[in-house]
Amino acid sequence: MPDFGGGDPEAFRKEVREWVDANFPAELKGRPNPMMREERAKPSEAQEAWRKAVGAKGWGTPTWPSQYGGGGLGTAEARIIQQEFGRAGAYNPIGGMGVMMFGPTLLEYGTEDQKLEHIPLICRGDVQWCQGFSEPGAGSDLAALQTRAEDKGDHFLINGQKIWTSGAQYADWCFCLVRTDTSKKHEGISFVLFTMHQPGVEVRPIKLIAGSSPFCETFFTDVRADKKNLVGPLNGGWTIAKRLLQHERGGLSGAGGGGMGGRSLVDLAREYVGVDAQGRIADPDLRTRVVQHEIEGRSFQQTALRAMLESKGNSGPSAATSIMKNAGTSWMQLRHELTLEIMGHQGLGWEGDAFKPEELGAVRGWLGGKAFTIYGGSQEVQSNIISKRILGLPDLTQHN
Numbered sequence: 001m002p003d004f005g006g007g008d009p010e011a012f013r014k015e016v017r018e019w020v021d022a023n024f025p026a027e028l029k030g031r032p033n034p035m036m037r038e039e040r041a042k043p044s045e046a047q048e049a050w051r052k053a054v055g056a057k058g059w060g061t062p063t064w065p066s067q068y069g070g071g072g073l074g075t076a077e078a079r080i081i082q083q084e085f086g087r088a089g090a091y092n093p094i095g096g097m098g099v100m101m102f103g104p105t106l107l108e109y110g111t112e113d114q115k116l117e118h119i120p121l122i123c124r125g126d127v128q129w130c131q132g133f134s135e136p137g138a139g140s141d142l143a144a145l146q147t148r149a150e151d152k153g154d155h156f157l158i159n160g161q162k163i164w165t166s167g168a169q170y171a172d173w174c175f176c177l178v179r180t181d182t183s184k185k186h187e188g189i190s191f192v193l194f195t196m197h198q199p200g201v202e203v204r205p206i207k208l209i210a211g212s213s214p215f216c217e218t219f220f221t222d223v224r225a226d227k228k229n230l231v232g233p234l235n236g237g238w239t240i241a242k243r244l245l246q247h248e249r250g251g252l253s254g255a256g257g258g259g260m261g262g263r264s265l266v267d268l269a270r271e272y273v274g275v276d277a278q279g280r281i282a283d284p285d286l287r288t289r290v291v292q293h294e295i296e297g298r299s300f301q302q303t304a305l306r307a308m309l310e311s312k313g314n315s316g317p318s319a320a321t322s323i324m325k326n327a328g329t330s331w332m333q334l335r336h337e338l339t340l341e342i343m344g345h346q347g348l349g350w351e352g353d354a355f356k357p358e359e360l361g362a363v364r365g366w367l368g369g370k371a372f373t374i375y376g377g378s379q380e381v382q383s384n385i386i387s388k389r390i391l392g393l394p395d396l397t398q399h400n
Contacts, residue, residue: 060094
């Protein structure tokens with residue numbers, strides 16, 4: 001879709017700015033997106049009002065087709081919306097796995113009925129999704145999964161276990177890989193959808209070193225998935241899963257616009273470290289490293305935007321998302337480390353009134369951030385994809 005349809009970008013920016021100023025609750029300014037928190041409290045009236053306003057406008061998913069509840073806009077318009085949200089100290093309240101991974105995949109592989117049923121709910125933020133992929137015996141070798149789906153005519157009965165199921169305790173629906181043919185490995189996997197609010201679904205949160213975690217174990221005992229919620233052909237789920245994982249890597253890298261959020265490192269350093277007579281960060285070594293990190297962040301954002309634009313011309317994301325995932329997650333880990341260094345002992349607070357909210361999150365974010373280079377496909381797995389699919393290097397594992 002051509003950006004602006006031949007219209008005026010500045011006129012559109014004015015429209016967005018006026019709408020945000022009129023609809024964004026002032027009490028939420030500068031506050032983090034509650035969807036990004038590992039432990040989610042019941043949303044406030046202001047948070048709900050903001051979600052409903054953005055969802056009704058379609059601006060939470062601005063480039064998705066308008067017939068399914070998206071904004072129907074071009075990438076340049078989406079960029080303006082993101083910039084104006086940032087200017088106002090606002091967050092995009094429409095997110096999660098439905099936006100980052102499942103929605104784009106369903107738009108490509110789903111039937112018209114499936115899109116009409118599920119995409120509008122994602123665009124409005126009315127439902128939350130979780131991902132049923134990894135299993136205790138199927139991590140990096142995902143195709144080794146054993147969760148079974150037995151054909152019962154008009155539905156499947158699913159039995160098995162998944163692990164690292166992020167947000168399962170909050171999810172309404174699950175997109176899940178199941179084995180429908182035991183005689184083949186990759187060609188025996190199907191992609192099905194089912195509601196989490198049914199008998200036979202058991203969720204057990206996993207607490208990690210940061211004190212909380214989005215991760216869960218999930219157990220399925222005779223869980224029902226209607227045949228209408230089989231995405232793609234029977235035993236054709238592996239192709240769909242690979243495309244979804246490309247979307248996931250793009251989202252985890254920050255290419256989807258999520259980024260780190262919060263205050264800039266420059267502002268934090270000015271407050272905690274102080275400034276010199278020229279108004280610069282007082283510590284010259286720290287100043288150099290913070291500036292370098294800012295430069296790398298802006299370069300990454302521009303590269304991510306270019307990759308996003310190229311993916312539209314290529315009918316979807318490519319193996320380049322592995323580059324962005326590795327670069328983006330490493331950048332975010334370094335940001336956490338610099339944040340702790342800047343805050344000093346105030347960044348080590350775990351709880352208590354002696355610490356500001358952003359200080360209480362610093363060390364937890366640093367600890368939780370250690371998982372960035374593991375989940376969504378480890379750094380090593382992404383490096384293998386880059387070497388084989390982008391650089392064309394030989395697969396040495398085949399010669400050992």
